[in-house]
Amino acid sequence: MKRKGRTPWPPELSGQLREVDRLRRGGRYAQALVQIRQLAEAHPDQLRVLLEMGLTLGIWGHAPAEALPWFDRILTMAPGHLTTRLHRALTLARLGRHAEAVADFNTVESVGHRKLILYAKRAESLRADGQNAEAERDWTQALAEDPGNAWLLQQRAQTRAQLGRLAEAIQDLTDAIASEEEDSVDPELLYERGALRDRLGDRAGARADFEAGVAGFREGDPPGLLDSLRLELQRTSPAP
Structure with a gap:
């Protein structure tokens, strides 16, 4: 009986549901899916069960297109269910439906949900949708939640570079580099800063970054990055 x-x-x-989660985390996705589907069929009015069905498909099954109808179903029953709205936004973003994702992120934010994941994921969708000024504001909001985060600084730098704000982008990358251990600086950060310095006419600074990137290249870094660093180092080196 409903109350x-x-x-x-x-x-x-x-x-x-704990058993479903145990199966998912133990790598037994097929069994988890069978069990959560049975629970969803047996309890079609239980929002948490329907949410877990969507999460099982979307996160553990890497099937966002299959997860989306479950989130839609919950929101039809309970439009104010913010957890589902957030997961729907994340799912839409994974599907490349960025304008719809931004609308859902905005709905979640409008009721006071202001967290790092919201700002960072909305920024990604805004940037993908060509709204770089709005994306830059969200990266800044995300950094207010997690100051000094090298990845967030890199993302804001990329967005600022797209806006033509090269000096600020270089400063973001400098801050990102400074936040890392001296002997494990990400060569990608050095490559990006070098490229921006070169665009501003600072060829010596660019060359220094490319040299440091080559010297600091680590096992596991993308092989193509090393090729790019060497190419740019050669291009910016003085003629013999």
């Missing part, structure tokens, strides 16, 4: 429009939570469901 105030809600179906009471069967106590046994908590243990059953």
